[in-house]
Amino acid sequence: MISLLSAALLATAAAPAAPGYSVAGSLAGPDGSWDYARVDSAAHRLYVARGNAVTAIDLISGAATSLGQVQRGHAVVPLPDGHLLVTSGTDGTVRFLNADGSQIASVAVGKKPDAAILDASGKRAFVMNSDSGSISVIDTAAMRVTQTIAAKPALEYAALAGNTLFVNDEDLGELETIDLKTGQLGAAIKLTGCEGPTGLGYDSKRDRLISACDNGKAAIVDAKTHKLVSLVEIGHGPDAVIMDEARGLAFIPCGADGVLDVLSLASPGNVTRLARITTEPGARTGALDPATGIIYLPTAKFGPPAQAGGRPAAVPGSFHVLVVKPS
Numbered sequence: 001m002i003s004l005l006s007a008a009l010l011a012t013a014a015a016p017a018a019p020g021y022s023v024a025g026s027l028a029g030p031d032g033s034w035d036y037a038r039v040d041s042a043a044h045r046l047y048v049a050r051g052n053a054v055t056a057i058d059l060i061s062g063a064a065t066s067l068g069q070v071q072r073g074h075a076v077v078p079l080p081d082g083h084l085l086v087t088s089g090t091d092g093t094v095r096f097l098n099a100d101g102s103q104i105a106s107v108a109v110g111k112k113p114d115a116a117i118l119d120a121s122g123k124r125a126f127v128m129n130s131d132s133g134s135i136s137v138i139d140t141a142a143m144r145v146t147q148t149i150a151a152k153p154a155l156e157y158a159a160l161a162g163n164t165l166f167v168n169d170e171d172l173g174e175l176e177t178i179d180l181k182t183g184q185l186g187a188a189i190k191l192t193g194c195e196g197p198t199g200l201g202y203d204s205k206r207d208r209l210i211s212a213c214d215n216g217k218a219a220i221v222d223a224k225t226h227k228l229v230s231l232v233e234i235g236h237g238p239d240a241v242i243m244d245e246a247r248g249l250a251f252i253p254c255g256a257d258g259v260l261d262v263l264s265l266a267s268p269g270n271v272t273r274l275a276r277i278t279t280e281p282g283a284r285t286g287a288l289d290p291a292t293g294i295i296y297l298p299t300a301k302f303g304p305p306a307q308a309g310g311r312p313a314a315v316p317g318s319f320h321v322l323v324v325k326p327s
Contacts, residue, residue, distance in 0.1 A: 149184075
């Protein structure tokens, strides 16, 4: 008979070891504000939404170029047809760009379009209009809004699970739920103990959501029961949850503390913090290249605030993207 200790040791030995991660270098880019990032593995390109354009970085050569024109870009989403969808926050539009940056169309949405995600087919985009408190559903081929769903203001990142769209509400500290069959707002999921949820990820294998909270917590929610399951300790100031389901991991970049927390998705019952990687202050969003497992984190060097009580000012010429590689 195998003892409990022996069984535990065997189980531990049988479990695959999670790869270690470290900052392996950085990629330079032009100055300016930044928000969400996304990797197009097939094109070997990293895209970062910027203040007035999109920064595209060739992941083979490291060369950076500016694409298109926007007014306070928040999200950039590569589409299956090779085009880019970009949210332009100040003027309330979504821009469609060719790969060379030339504009194909400008589509009016709500006030301050922020996060944007695609469905599995890539044929529908969901754009979160933060100030309007609405979601614009866009046909990406026709490049037009097909539906506007009323929700609540302060919408942040979203995740799609079946026919339910889950959206973080930063001000209310809750997850909004939208039934996409009816287009109706459902009962909110209160994220007790989570302040200012922004980034959101969906673990499809275990049907659960991970919300990144500004107060150093990650809220774990059962997507089927709509119940808050647990809170996991993370760093402060996150703005993204980067899912790597193929490797059973989630990454949360915490810009206030300058760390990247690595969460294990291996257990059906619990999400646990596996590791913490020192990055740099300001690295609060990022993107995964699923082909390589490499994480890219935009940030800059910071000096004192331009005025008392303001945000630290980015040092001119210091914008860069940290490259975090698995060992």
